[in-house]
């Protein structure tokens with residue numbers, strides 16, 4: 001979805017854009033706001049990310065398949081900038097779907113390096129009622145922020161929109177169904193904002209370029225939704241300095257706890 005210049009200048013979605021974005025997430029599984037973060041801020045994020053990432057991978061094994069890393073982010077600048085954690089174009093969509101009582105309980109990244117492979121097609125969320133076929137409204141939304149342009153050659157995310165978030169197959173059934181269901185690579189410029197229902201099927205693809213392809217990943221859920229993610233470590237003084245809205249979003253995290261990679 002291309003936002004208007006007025007929406008970008010005012011950092012405010014027009015009512016009809018917000019309604020369309022919410023509908024896209026609910027019906028199609030995701031919405032993409034293209035290239036909304038300022039390039040200099042994306043550059044700052046990228047530089048900071050590569051520094052933390054390179055230190056991390058020097059002492060850690062891959063954890064998402066060959067040459068592919070999931071890495072928690074430290075809750076420090078520039079990662080915890082309001083333009084990331086309480087983005088004014090994203091929060092209205094979160095509020096409309098998960099209510100203003102939503103929480104953010106995952107602050108991390110996915111990075112395929114050159115030589116990475118296809119992942120299994122998967123959903124990030126387990127069904128709430130796996131013993132039934134019950135389809136429930138969204139309860140967990142992922143915010144992805146590409147820190148480089150996602151191109152065909154550098155391992156873009158591949159997605160299965162159009163209703164896979166409304167099904168409850170097992171991981172094995174997803175493998176059989178995935179080739180039959182329409183899907184495409186999510187090519188997007190650095191600094192775009194993708195809000196997706198965590199249940200929508202997707203996978204990482206091989207990075208055939210010669211550079212890392214970092215993707216920030218935050219998860220917003222209903223306040224009652226539990227995950228197995230480690231709680232986000234937020235130093236007390238950092239938490240105290242957050243806006244009231246950010247405090248509310250991160251209220252269930254490890255306030256005073258240890259930063260990732262500190």
Ligand SMILES: O=C(O)CCC(=O)C(=O)O
Nearest residue numbers: 064110157203204205215
């Ligand atoms: O390539 C990505 O950004 C997403 C990877 C992914 O879906 C995962 O590791 O679970």
